[in-house]
Amino acid sequence: MSNNIEVTKQEPDLRHVDTILFDLDGTLINTIELIIASFLHTMETYYPGKYRREDVVSFIGPPLSETFMNLDPSKVDEMTKTYRAFNHEKHDELVKEYKGVLATIEQLHEHGYKMAIVTTKRRDTAVRGLKLMEMDKYFDVVITLDEVENYKPHPEPLERAMEALHSVPEKTLMIGDSRHDIIGGKNAGTLTAGVAWSIQGKEKLQSYHPDMMLETMPELLMYLGMPPLTEK
Template identity: 30%
Template sequence: MNVTTILFDFDGTLADTLPICIHAIGDSFLKFDGKTLTGSDVVALFGPTEADIIRRHLANREAAEEAVRHFYDIYTREHDRMVRPDSNIVTMLDRLKERGYRLGIVTGKGRDALDISLDRLGMAHYFDTTVSGDEMKRPKPDPEGVLTAMNALGATADGTVFVGDSEADMRAGKGAGVFTIGAHWLANVQTHTFDTTPDLYVTHTEQLLAQLDRWAGRGGAE
């Protein structure tokens, strides 16, 4: 393969943000609905942006926008305490940029939450394009976001790789016709087993880098 473009999911793939997402969404439902959600309950709602999860599922409809503001308040206030940069991810991104790959993010995360995390983690400069849930009409597992990012970068399917941690990511990547990698290299992931088999499964960033080296002729035969 002649890979030029690497697209990543965000939560659970580039940053260990699932705990803060679960915490902030769960606290919003507890405060405004008096409803306790487990982590699995929250993850089962993923697909729409965090704000739209609250808007769609909060029983107390009149308080929905206040609950959304509450979510962002917690997400911003608790981010530095709950989310730390992962040194392996940072090293991987540095090496990918040094090698000239075009990098993008395709996430169901809302634009505001994504920008908060990219800023706090100092990661924004790595990416040539980012597609958030607010920029998609059809969230993952629909391939729309992957195709949107490819179009923004002028990428072809045979030159693009999509990396994610969830079943929705696998289906989105396959639907877009790109080489799809299941990555479980962070402590918290959305999907522990895939129903849709990824083209490659990795548990460490070095495995992705090694595969790219093989494709580029730097590490042996394909």
């Protein structure tokens, strides 16, 4: 007879958490089609016929400067301008909402949670996305590429957000859709949550060992010991 006992993984108890840091693109707002279209446009401009959709998915996460530096250091500024011009033109047309995200943010705000955005986007485009999705009023703290010397997964952006919110890592949760978010949270000493709707796939995100994986954003409320979303 086997003496092996099956161990069920326990989800972390988040009832002590008072601060939540969110990535933006691919986590709170669905900018995936916009980002992919922008990369494809840029790649077709400089490398005609060479890149397809599946090729540019791996570009999502780090700042544009890092991605384009790896392609051609002499054309970083040029490619960045091409990308941003297309991205800004198509922004409001291609950015979509994720079901349940806004309602979850509203409920967290009503219950007094401290919240911030920590993103590798520039401030102008980050704020534009938040306003488009009507979330800007819930985030007084928005840490973008413009405010830091080091970007995720370096802990600096998360530390700046926590400092602005007067929060501590032990009571903070970082939520995101890429390794930059999960490793960034670990480097800053926070709890971490991945989102199953990551364009890079749930399994890939799970390989970075977040403390938990959210199937939907409203699921977060349950882990925080809050009532589920109410119909309005």
